[in-house]
Amino acid sequence: MKFEVLILGCGAAAPSGRNLPSAQLINLRENYLLVDCGEGTQLQLRRYNVKFQRISHIFISHLHGDHYLGLMGLLSSMHLLGRRTPLVVYSPPGLEEIIRLQMKISESYLEFSLTFIELPCNEELLIVNEQAFEVRSFPLRHRLKCSGFVFKEKPLLPNISKEMIHEFKLDIEEILQLKHGKSIVNRDGLLVEPKQVLLPIPETKSYAYCSDTVEWENVIPFIRNVSLLYHESTFLETEAKRAVETWHSTASGAARIASKAEVKRLMLGHYSARYSDLNCFLEEASRIFPNVILAEEGRVLEL
């Protein structure tokens, strides 16, 4: 089942002409989840033909403009284009006040239910718990209160191979019982046990989002073993001092975190506008953690 990430923007705060500010769309088993929403996100969603009314949850990591300034316009457009389905926005405290003030001053309203949920950003929290997936928030270390997120599939019921269905002449009711771990007696009076027929459950995949943050080992327990880690790398290691001063990470720092957390794959992003060649990020990180890729606008990552 589908679990993919579409990069809508992966630049840092100062405009670069190359990258747009942070935003990613996650399709998690046909649930559309938006992570961060920098200025221009609604234009990017349109550019990549995303049906943005299908977005059900929006996760804002922190309230620096390059991570949320596209939200007001996106909400307005959702309203203007007839949205009626509820929307939930998770963010550090303050975003609801910003949005409600703008709506008051523009004397506008929304035809759909909009709920803001404030993240304390000081502990791990299970914030979405659906049948098919869950989302946890956890603290990052940045100048401003900032939250990372882990998106995780929940296990599906195990499958039964066609051969076994044929061999034991199983009907739909029997298949369901076996999938739920119950033994059955089939039409030939034969006892069939789950362990005889069930295939292994496919591994569940998970995606962790860490932007913006210093290189901070405290995040490791929250992101350990994820299938894909997005970790900001605003700078290269030559600017390590500047990275610390501005509460950001380097490509090496992101790779060290990925390595220690034993994630499967690392994606870099949030590049400072000062770098003209992004391959330097890839080269630097891959010396520490080989399975690394670069975020770029329009790129789709399948987990």
Added chain:
Amino acid sequence: MKFEVLILGCGAAAPSGRNLPSAQLINLRENYLLVDCGEGTQLQLRRYNVKFQRISHIFISHLHGDHYLGLMGLLSSMHLLGRRTPLVVYSPPGLEEIIRLQMKISESYLEFSLTFIELPCNEELLIVNEQAFEVRSFPLRHRLKCSGFVFKEKPLLPNISKEMIHEFKLDIEEILQLKHGKSIVNRDGLLVEPKQVLLPIPETKSYAYCSDTVEWENVIPFIRNVSLLYHESTFLETEAKRAVETWHSTASGAARIASKAEVKRLMLGHYSARYSDLNCFLEEASRIFPNVILAEEGRVLEL
């Protein structure tokens, strides 16, 4: 001397995929004036290679999102890229509260002086009075308090033709005195009067901006005889009822205003996303007012 308008965005509120929300950059004798600042304006400024630190004044017609949501990001970028020169923003009341709240919550500040001037939007006002140009605001009629603007060159000193300078052997001091209307006696003892040598003063040009508004004859005295009128035309006349309901104009309505105000040229814009072919706007308006053009992103109008 230069007087031109660069269209950065000319769509209506609902995103169209074709047009961006409202924004125009006016170069008035090398003064950079931004009119409206919809989401994505800073990206457009970058796209068209505008040195946006040179913007000295920003004029926001009203506080619907498609006219101001790009301001916070633009201000942040100006700060991040080292701006130190002051900036003045004119708008209906409420914008300063929105910007200051966002800066407070993001714990950010600006290194340059930012002044907000509130427009009452119920009378004509001279709001900028520089040596080279002036700007007046005047009321439009929209759902929300809304202001139009007229940008006008001030007369330059008259010139003296090269032939006359040669014939009367004028030096720089004598030329300046004549330009200021004073007679002189030249090196041959000849009395030279201004009327003998001065060329006619070039006509001053003016640009009026009317977005968003119903078709409203009260604006005519404020925009009479301007060189170029931008007047919104969200709809075609087939949607005249909808135009009134939503406090907007049709292409015909814009043309009627242009005709009654005896402007030299009309530019249409603020097109609803429902129309796939914008030439219908041109055709409809030109039946009433022939000298009409369409705003489109990237178009530069010389006055």
